[in-house]
Amino acid sequence: MRAVVSPLFSLFALLSACGGGPSAQQEPAKAPVVEMGAGSDAPPLSAQGPEDDGDAEPRAANDAEALDTCIEHMRDGRGLPERAKGSPEASQYAQTHAAERAGKLDDAKKGYLKLVQQYPESLYMPLVFFAFGELFFKDGQKDPIKLDFAEQSYVEVLNFPMPNNTAWIAANFRLAEVYRQKGEHPQALSSLKKVAEAAAKEPGAPCAASLAAPGRARLVAVYADAGRPSAAFDFFKTASGDKGDERTNAIAMVASLAELYVQQQKHDDAATALLTVNARFYDAAYCRREGQLVTKLGPSLTATRRDELARAHSLHCVAR
The missing domain is CATH 1.25.40.10 (Tetratricopeptide repeat domain)
Incomplete structure (x- = not known):
């Protein structure tokens, strides 16, 4: 003291x-x-x-x-x-x-x-x-x-x-x-x-x-x-309290950020944030939330953006 x-x-x-x-x-x-x-x-x-x-x-x-x-x-x-x-x-x-x-x-x-x-x-x-x-x-x-x-x-x-x-x-x-x-x-x-x-x-x-x-x-x-949607995962992985190689909290925070962007009608920002997540950290809980977001965001995105997001979700979640 x-x-x-x-x-x-x-x-x-x-x-x-x-x-x-x-x-x-x-x-x-x-x-x-x-x-x-x-x-x-x-x-x-x-x-x-x-x-x-x-x-x-x-x-x-x-x-x-x-x-x-x-x-x-x-x-x-x-x-x-x-x-x-x-x-x-x-x-x-x-x-x-x-x-x-x-x-x-x-x-x-x-x-x-x-x-x-x-x-x-x-x-x-x-x-x-x-x-x-x-x-x-x-x-x-x-x-x-x-x-x-x-x-x-x-x-x-x-x-x-x-x-x-x-x-x-x-x-x-x-x-x-x-x-x-x-x-x-x-x-x-x-x-x-x-x-x-x-x-x-x-x-x-x-x-x-x-x-x-x-x-x-x-x-x-x-x-x-x-914050910048394009840096979401990189920021949360250093500020989530995850230990060691875990990123459970970080990816959940990205999903919550995307959900918040949807509430704010910032649909492209939501898609951008989701696409920042490193695929190797995906888990079942995140895939479920991301799948709901992909469905919700689809009508609000350009065809190119919608396809990019759907392709990434399919590759990292559905393919599993």
Whole structure:
């Protein structure tokens, strides 16, 4: 941990003193509602999973519930070393978090600021800055300038290394949505790639399991906003969390991207994305989804493009 008080403390202190921090309205401080499809039509959270069996909506609800639960547990301090849970700041943090939950946001802001001031080296600091990020992000839905403060807060979380920083993966996940709402898509893609990489490398880390699938789904949605269809597979194979020579997640993400392009009436982009997949990684699940897409796309493509796509599908799937 660092031995100095974060420079963000001055920002938060100033905002608190001037009443410019998170809203002080007395309402329960729930976790921000992050809509995956903000800015575009997007597939359900779990639509890109290799286990896709047509029940995407129920599983999307389950993913969202698991996401909320894991973040709430992480914010409760789960995963921190026992020595941290027995520290003086642990009790102070618990009281402050309880105030936030109760909607006593002025008290919560003061409590979090006091923690930053008194315990700059504490293992609770990532959770404190994550709390500021959540508060600012919620306010940012009505006042976009607060998204800048949310960004700074989540970035501050990342200055503390894993594994003792139990908020690292969740902070990248939230940061990606901040970037997306600000229209900074390359940064959003970078943050989501870090989520996938960290979840694959440290599957037991807080929120790693719960954020892996939603993170891939967010990645597909953001890529649809700003990525090149012709580079889809090459990008996803490095950002999917697949291990070793596996590409199960990557090809499923390409299929989800193509499905999203279809929703957006970008039929040629959908065909282009499908044609980027390396044939040696095809599997039964991908062939099924690609077959559905080939049928759906056919009437919307030129004869040449339709034949190219159908020929590739036949060669790689039907011939098997």
